[in-house]
Amino acid sequence: MISVMIAFVTFVVLAAVVALAVSWGLTRIIEARNPPRGRFVTVDGVRLHVVDLPSQDRDRDAPTALLLHGANLCLDDMRMALGGVLSKRMRVIIPDRPGQGFSEPGPGPVASAEYQVKLLRGLVRQLGAGPLVVVGHSFGGLIALRYALDDPDAVAGLLLINPTTHPRPKGLPWFQRLAGLLIGPLATFTLLLPLSLAMLPRLTQRMFRPEPAPPDYAARSRLTLGLTPRRFSASLREYSELRDQLIGLVPRYGGIATPTVIVAGDADPVVPPKIHAEALAAAMPQAQLVHLAGAGHMAHHAHATAIGYEILRLALRRSEPVDSEKECPDQ
Structure with missing residues (x-):
């Protein structure tokens, strides 16, 4: 019996070592195929990766758009959806959030929205940008809200796309809690990648449901970077502390005076609008809630033109929609 147990433990250890080596090798391949495309800026000793797109417009007084991506993603997701179209009228800064893409997590805690905003504010200062229209998708929406709370004078407008804003009334679903227990460091650094x-097409489809994903999304967004162990581990830390952060921030939303537009995909199954976007709109009566019928969680791709209208309206300080013929960016 003891010999059987020793053999089993030996097998498990060897399998883990092999899986760790495979994951390490795959990570090296993914990073080699997806090198950094921006520049590096060091903030408080933390190396951040950022793309800075100059405005093609001669109006240099327009605010700068700061685009903040969601969890398990990198800057290329926001760049491919909104970066090019917005840079026709505005300067656009798109960072890899701390711990994602090619940005270091730093000493942390990387799960803290306050900590991420501290680094992002330092990045913006070094780039000499401002005032800002801060655009956040999903978890990036939470970071955008925290930015407006921590530095309201720097934020001229907020545009939140399916933002994560409120704790679920009953906590996380059972399968997410189970995954949190099972997907520990061992699984993250061995089997996950x-x-x-192997399931990348299905994962991409689930991100965009019920709408179809762009056919080249995984490649153009460099989605596989977010699946590598270091980056996925940072995302797990964000998830683990999310509920407590939201509970602490909810009472503060009503104090945000920044002009705000909340874009809600009516069919978003990932961040349901009734729990998040609509609840945020109720807490911020001065904010405008824009519903996108039939839109899913990744609404900034299929609905980039509609969202571009709202970003430009905030940037140009208009109370009415911008002229679609003259002022809205084309895709």
């Missing part, structure tokens, strides 16, 4: 790569 090869299994995720």
Whole structure:
């Protein structure tokens, strides 16, 4: 019996070592195929990766758009959806959030929205940008809200796309709690990456449901970077502390005076609008809630033109929609 147990433990250890080596090798391949495309800026000793797109417009007084991506993603997601169209009228800054893409997590805690905003504010200062229209998608929406709370004078407008804003009334679903227990450091650094790569088309489809994903999304967004162990581990830390952060921030939303537009995909199954976007709109009566019928969680791709209208309206300080013929960016 003891010999059987020793053999079993030996097998498990060897399998883990092999899986760790495979994951390490796949990570090196993914990073080699997806090198950094922006520049590096060091803030408080933390190296951040950012793309800075100059405005094609001669009006240099327009605010700068700061685009903040969601969890498990990198800056390329926001760049491919909104970066190019917005840079026709505005300067656009798109960072890899701390711990994601090619930005270091720093000493942390990287799960803290306050900590991420501290680094992002330092980045913006070094780039000499401002005032800002801060655009946040999903978890990036929470970071955008925290930015407006921590530095309201720097934020001329907020545009939140399916933002994560409120704790679920009953906590996380059972399968997410179970995943949190099972997907620990061992799984993250061994099995997660090869299994995720095998299911990449299905994972992409689930991100965009019920709308179809762009056919080249995984490649153009460099989605696989977010599945590598270091980056996925940072995302797990964000998830683990999310509920407590939201509970602490909810009472503060009503104090945000920044002009705000909340874009809600009516069919978003990931961040349901009734729990998040609509609840935020109720807490911020001065904010405008824009519903996108049939839109899912990744609404900034299929509905980039509609969202571009709202960003430009905030930037140009208009109370009415911008002229679609003259002022709205084309895709």
